[in-house]
Amino acid sequence: MIDSLWLVHPDEAMCDAFRERFAGLPNVRVIQGRFEDLEPHDCFVTAGNAFGLMTAGIDAAVVRRFGDSLMAKVQQQIMDRFFGEQPVGTAFVVRTDDPRLPFLVHAPTMRVPGNIEGTDKVYAATWAALLAIQSHNQTDDRRLQVVAFPAMGTGFGGVPFCEAARQMAVAYRHFLQPPHRLGAFVAERQRAICYDGHRQVVH
16 A cells, blocks of 8 residues: 555645545645655656657656656557557556656556546546556565655646546545455446536546
8 A cells, every 4th residue: 555645736726626535535645836846755646648758747847857768768668568559547657767756657647638528537547556556566675655646637638626636536545445346336436436526427
């Protein structure tokens, strides 16, 4: 499990949405600020696209910090693992070679930059990132204990702050409370992912 989950965004409204939706969930810290100003931590999750084109938004900030070699490393993983196109709903961990932030998770929310409002892609990307972190922690001696997430899907994706926070919180809740058996929980989980308080997401 994760010792501390940081939710990071410079906008107060997004931070308020994080606080509301993650209320009652353990080990959560909401940070109003920029990626560039974060304290040292183990892993940052970047909400990219299926091709690892890290040239805008939070991806660009990541590349400014770690250099073009980090984007090349992400793209090579996409070539090797996914034949050049990483599906939304998958994620992987890469090393940054920076002791202050040694790992990055690449978890695309979209194939190419574009609007994803009205979908469950924020949930899918957050869920995939959490599973990738869990898998890493089960197999690697260097555990990812402090993990920072941006507001997934709120940039080019156009997902409203409250909905992005809701889907991310649902993914984290499901991660903390896995089912003991498959079956009846499926319908309940699908409702939790898709219902935004006013309508069901249409796929």
